[in-house]
Amino acid sequence: MSTVQSPKYKDNAIFNQLLSEHNNDYKSVEAKLIELLSNFTDDPFDAKTWKQDIAGKAGAKKAYFGSFKKIDNEFLILIRLWVILESNAKGDLCTIGNQLSQFIKFLSIKKLNLKNVKNNELKAFEEYLDKLVTKKNTPLKSITKYPYYEAMLSFFTVMQGHPFVSKIENISAFENPYRVMFNDKDAEGDEEESKEIPEEKLNIMDEFFSQKSAPLINRVQYWLMRMYGARPEDILSYPLDCIKMFNEELATMKTYVGKQKIATHRIDPTEKRPYKIEFMNLKEPMQKMLYELIKKQQESAEQLQSEAIQKNFLMTLKYYNPKSKKVWVKVPTPGWFNKKWRENLKPLFKDEEYPMAKSLKHTAVSKRAVWGTHDNYGLRSFANHQSHDAINAYTKPATKRVIIVQKDIENFILRTNIAWEFKGQSVHNLQNIIAKVKENPFRHQLPGKGFCPDASSCGNHFECIGCDYLVPHPELKEYYFEQAEDYRDRANRLKDIGKYHEY
Structure with a gap:
């Protein structure tokens, strides 16, 4: 019996549509699906066993995707489509398919269905990979586990219609998105017992960071987090490169999202995606204020950076180097910012609890990519700042x-x-x-x-x-x-x- 004749297949509206177009000819429908998928690759494609012959240095080798046979046919087609798309980008269909098969095997062991996979299952898969061992009974190295985890994440971007960049329907968050309060006695805190930041305390911080007496770097960081709901690690580790006025109503803000967290020199010219772009409405008073703050900071940095013409980074502070007795430029680290944050906020709230800098990261904007931002394998490419969470990012096309x-x-x-x-x-x-x-x-x-x-x-x-x-x-x-x-x-x-x- 053809795989498309299963009861699950018959009940699926997507396939019923194809069946109606082909007079309920199951074999024709199966052939049509193969034809559609074949448009994405020049490689041979066999729908029944999904057997791929690949010639390598050691001769021809064959890959069988047996673990996929237990998956609903609809998802099997999606898996095949995903592997083909990934192979177009990365090159090796056989390897990519096997990488995802590890996740399919995990689902089979746990008796899970692709339709019901939640964040906790993704975390469990991470733990499952940690327990895998080699033939010599030694734990897998991160470099081996990483492709399995990356394949799972990448597959879900296709499964969910690429949620990292899609329109956000019914986006939701905590009642107050700026969450988690700690004082100095409990700096680490327990997220399970965290509290909402009261509106009155947000108002106090708003007022403080609106004053010129507050340190410029803190004002910029605070309003970036407050207005955009950005995770502070994005803001702190990936500095602004420049801000430009498009016209009297609109400005553009370019943020470095490349590999170098401390960007004191030129970026790596081989990086394919060093920046993201965000837009600022200068008719809106708060965004206008933020624009002026960043502009002021940028001008200060430009005075220090003689190599600004070569794209040295502009979100900077003056640091004194006692060895050379010179003022030099370095992007502040998260630890430095947290220290300055405490120095600023503690006097405002005296003996009361006050929000730490990391309090601002728990928003729906970051939560919707939670499996990309909380993993053990450094998959920052799946975090918001590197998955096109900015509304648009640009390159120089023809x-x-x-x-x-x-x-x-x-x-x-x-x-x-x-x-x-x-x-x-x-x-x-x-x-x-x-x-x-x-x-x-x-x-x-x-x-x-x-x-x-x-x-x-x-x-x-x-x-x-x-x-x-x-x-x-x-x-x-x-x-x-x-x-x-x-x-x-x-x-x-x-x-x-x-x-x-x-x-």
Whole structure:
């Protein structure tokens, strides 16, 4: 019996649609699915055993994906699609398939279904990998475990319609997104027993960090976290490179998200994704204030950095080096910022509890990528700041391509009035994913991560390489202005929407 004739297959609306288009001819439907998937690769594809012959230095070798046979047919097709997309980006379909099979084996052992996988199961998979051993009965090294974990995470970005960049439907958070209060006696604290930060204390901090007497670096960091709901580790470890005024209503803020956490020299020129871009609405008083603060800090840094023309980083402080007796520039570390934070806030609240800097990280913006930000293998590429959580990121494409994409965006805006609202978890059926990627695979390519299937909401994944290409065509001013509005409203939205929904 063909695999598509299973009862589970018959009950699936996606496949029923294909069946209706092919007069309930199961074999034709199966052939159609193979044809669709084959559009993404030149490699041979066998639907029954999914057998792939790959010629290597040691000769031909074969890979059988037997553990996938226990999966519902709908998910089997998605797994196959994911592996093909990943192989286009990384090259080796056989290896990538086997990497994911470790997660499928884990689900089989735990008797779990792909539809019901939650964050705690992803954590359990991490622990499962920690217990695996080699043939010599030695624990697996991180370099071996990392691909298994990465494959699982990458697969779920496809399963969920690429949630890291999709529209955020019913985005939710704690009642007050700025959570977790500690005092000096309990600096580490217990997240299980944490408290909400009262609105009156937020008001005190707002007032303090609005004053010119507060240290400039703390003011910048505080308002970045407060207004954007950003995780402080993003803000502290990945400094701003520059801020520019697009026109009197709009500014762009470029943030370094590359490999170097302490960026005192030029970035690694081989990095493919060193920056992300965010937009600021200068008509909104608080964003205007933040713009002026960053601009002031940038000007101060430029005075110190004689090599600014070579892209040395601009979010800096003056440090005195006693050995050389010179003032030099270094990006502050999280530990330094936490120390200054305590020095500033302790007098405000005296003997009362007061929020620590890390209190600001527990927002829905970071929670929706929780499995990418809390793992043992350093998968920072899946954290918000490196998964296109910024509404758009840009690179220098060919001029002809820029014109085409600009027209696409303009046409899309004309077709819908809700294109850029926060929509939430994207739920995509199989045909939707295939159609999106097939329409223009390379337009939605995420370097090193395959392709984003959500063409309608993820943007076009351009990346910024240099300041000359920071802002696209002025004709799209209104489009970018809407993005700035979204950022302005994000913190307020998070307060009002309710409990966080784990998926």
